[in-house]
Amino acid sequence: MYAAKESGKNCFRVFDMRLHQARKERVRVLEQVDSALESGQFELYYQPVVNFRHRQVIAFEALLRWHHPELGLLTPDRVLPHIEFTDYDRRIGRFVMGQAVNTLREFDRQGLPYGVSINLSPMHFLGDHFADDLGAALQDCKPGLCNRLTVEILETTAMDDPDVAIEAIRACRELGVAVSLDDFGTGYSSLSYFRKLPVDEIKIDRSFVRELAGSSDDNMIVEAIIGLSRSFRRRVVAEGVETPELLGQLLEMGCDIGQGYHFSEPLPLPEALAWAAGFQD
Numbered sequence: 001m002y003a004a005k006e007s008g009k010n011c012f013r014v015f016d017m018r019l020h021q022a023r024k025e026r027v028r029v030l031e032q033v034d035s036a037l038e039s040g041q042f043e044l045y046y047q048p049v050v051n052f053r054h055r056q057v058i059a060f061e062a063l064l065r066w067h068h069p070e071l072g073l074l075t076p077d078r079v080l081p082h083i084e085f086t087d088y089d090r091r092i093g094r095f096v097m098g099q100a101v102n103t104l105r106e107f108d109r110q111g112l113p114y115g116v117s118i119n120l121s122p123m124h125f126l127g128d129h130f131a132d133d134l135g136a137a138l139q140d141c142k143p144g145l146c147n148r149l150t151v152e153i154l155e156t157t158a159m160d161d162p163d164v165a166i167e168a169i170r171a172c173r174e175l176g177v178a179v180s181l182d183d184f185g186t187g188y189s190s191l192s193y194f195r196k197l198p199v200d201e202i203k204i205d206r207s208f209v210r211e212l213a214g215s216s217d218d219n220m221i222v223e224a225i226i227g228l229s230r231s232f233r234r235r236v237v238a239e240g241v242e243t244p245e246l247l248g249q250l251l252e253m254g255c256d257i258g259q260g261y262h263f264s265e266p267l268p269l270p271e272a273l274a275w276a277a278g279f280q281d
Contacts, residue, residue, distance in 0.1 A: 029082040032068075037095060041067045044099045045266035048276055049117070049237060052247060053256045057276040059115035059150070061259060062100050063266045064092070076119075085123055090133070093124035097137035103269060104145050114276070117150035117180060122157040126164050131171035138175055146176035150201065154182050162193050169198050180237070184225060195232065202229045204255070206240025212249050219249075226255050 003013040036042060046060035066074040083089050100118045107114050124130060138146050151172055158165040158181060169179045180201035204225050211218040222238075229236035238250050241260030250258060264275050 026082040029079060030086065030088065033083060033088045033091075036066060036068075037091065041069070042092075042095060043067060043268065044096065044103070046103075046116075046269055046272035047259050047266040048264050048272065048279070049115075049257060049259045050263050050279075051257050052251055055279075057114065057279055058257070059117060059148075060103075060272060061117045061119075061152070061266075062096065062103070063119070064096060065266075080121065084121055089121050089123050090127065090129065093120050094133050094137070096120065097134060100149060101137050101141065101145075104148055105141070106269075107148070108142060108145055112273070115148040115150060115178075117152050119152045119182070122154065122160060125151070125153050125157060125168055126161055130168055131175075134172065134175060134177065138177070147178070150178040150180050152180040152182040152203070155184050158197055159193065162196070166196060166198070173198060183239075194228075199234060201235040201237060203237045203239055206260070209238050209240040209246060209250070209258075209260075210242065213243075213245055222250075222255075223253055226253055230254070 001013075004011050007013065043065050044062040045065050046062055048057045049059040049061060050056065051058050064076050064079070066079055068074050071078075080092075083092060096118050097120075100116045103116055107116075120130075124133075134151070138149070153165070153169075172179050178200040179198070180203055181197065181199045182203045183205040184202045202225065204222055208218045208221050208225075212222060226236050235257065236255055238255050238258035239260065241247055241250065241258040241262045243262055246260075247258075247262060263279070264272070266272075267275060
């Protein structure tokens with residue numbers, strides 16, 4: 001009934017149990033985000049980004065986790081779709097920024113050289129308050145620490161409003177923060193816009209990397225992305241590196257940096273640092 005009313009009335013909608021359950025979960029998530037933020041239920045997990053050729057951990061991608069008291073550990077796909085286009089979207093984004101910067105400060109205190117990359121929603125990244133929020137998170141950072149932070153944006157986000165995206169990217173670079181174009185190859189960006197986007201890094205989507213072993217088409221796509229990145233002097237990172245075979249293929253293609261379950265799943269910070277120390281040894 002409510003779905004029919006929201007669609008302009010004078011129509012009908014068939015009851016769908018899956019849709020009903022999804023709406024119930026959305027309501028439950030939105031009702032609990034406030035208390036979850038206040039009680040520290042949100043945490044960032046860290047997946048190492050590795051230079052294959054030199055066998056070095058160079059950075060970590062920070063990924064949101066929710067220690068839900070009833071539902072257990074929730075990954076972003078269970079949470080973020082519900083808060084998108086709500087006031088909580090920006091609050092979660094600011095939480096991620098603040099936690100990532102605190103992690104960089106901890107790295108600096110321990111003398112660790114790692115960088116950290118974070119993911120932000122399209123609404124937050126393209127919103128009016130993005131530059132202010134990022135600047136506030138980086139306030140009082142030591143010189144050079146900002147350069148170790150990377151903001152990842154989806155290719156589709158950049159294409160939603162290219163002019164606004166370019167301004168947001170420039171705001172990042174003015175603060176010394178790098179920008180990575182995530183899930184590259186899954187959107188519809190033209191070479192013209194790609195040339196204009198002042199990003200520092202390109203991430204090859206895991207859907208292409210995963211099929212390298214069995215698809216000549218995916219091989220050509222990955223090789224083309226690597227060649228394009230080199231031509232535009234962008235660093236290229238492969239996502240979804242899950243087997244030694246994929247690692248070997250990427251090295252042969254000229255991609256030296258990547259992340260995936262072949263190395264490590266996302267881990268709480270202490271475990272991620274212990275893994276990195278063992279990998280270096």
